[in-house]
Amino acid sequence: MNGPLMSVGTLTKKFLHAALFYEIWDAMKVTFKHMFHKPITFQYPREQRALPDTHRGALGLLRYDDGRERCVGCDLCEAACPSRCIKVLSAEDPERPLQRYATEFYIDITKCVFCGYCVEACPVNALAMTKMYEFSTHDKRTLLFDKKRLYDIGERHLDDAKKYLYAHNQEKNLEESREYRYYFPQSVVKPTQSAPKHLS
Numbered sequence: 001m002n003g004p005l006m007s008v009g010t011l012t013k014k015f016l017h018a019a020l021f022y023e024i025w026d027a028m029k030v031t032f033k034h035m036f037h038k039p040i041t042f043q044y045p046r047e048q049r050a051l052p053d054t055h056r057g058a059l060g061l062l063r064y065d066d067g068r069e070r071c072v073g074c075d076l077c078e079a080a081c082p083s084r085c086i087k088v089l090s091a092e093d094p095e096r097p098l099q100r101y102a103t104e105f106y107i108d109i110t111k112c113v114f115c116g117y118c119v120e121a122c123p124v125n126a127l128a129m130t131k132m133y134e135f136s137t138h139d140k141r142t143l144l145f146d147k148k149r150l151y152d153i154g155e156r157h158l159d160d161a162k163k164y165l166y167a168h169n170q171e172k173n174l175e176e177s178r179e180y181r182y183y184f185p186q187s188v189v190k191p192t193q194s195a196p197k198h199l200s
């Protein structure tokens with residue numbers, strides 16, 4: 001007796017759902033609910049997100065405030081790079097005997113994994129990462145950044161590059177920061193075990 005009655009009830013329900021477009025109203029309920037929420041979608045490229053100072057974007061080379069190139073062509077960034085995408089050629093600076101500078105500097109950005117090791121390895125904070133990330137192109141040969149382009153990036157994004165170095169504790173936000181200084185990240189400075197006797 002119950003069976004046929006339930007079937008009639010189910011059939012009526014189905015008929016009413018179909019006649020009143022129940023599924024559509026059900027879906028619209030979700031849509032209406034979200035109309036009153038603050039949207040979290042950014043309308044890129046018209047709207048852009050504020051990136052943190054630690055953001056690892058394109059690399060740039062930096063100069064001292066007097067315009068002198070910071071890079072001394074020591075090759076440490078090249079040695080630290082796990083992707084082998086840095087090439088530095090150096091020579092003695094004719095104007096400053098015994099001092100060297102990079103005659104050529106290349107970074108193949110197509111191979112870069114944006115790990116930041118090269119920035120950490122640089123003893124004079126000549127390299128920094130910036131918040132620049134819009135450099136997509138149809139010709140990947142243009143992604144072999146040479147010395148001029150790297151200094152251009154460093155100049156255009158100097159504020160962000162400095163913020164990156166401050167954020168990574170590699171350069172203090174002080175007047176003397178123009179001078180040679182290098183700070184390891186805090187986690188490395190803190191000793192995890194006591195030094196061996198012959199070193200203490």
Ligand code: SF4
Binds near residue numbers: 083
């Ligand atoms: S960020 Fe990493 S992969 Fe890219 S150039 Fe520097 S060391 Fe190499």
Ligand code: SF4
Binds near residue numbers: 102122
């Ligand atoms: S960027 Fe820094 S680590 Fe690399 S060659 Fe120049 S001074 Fe040396």
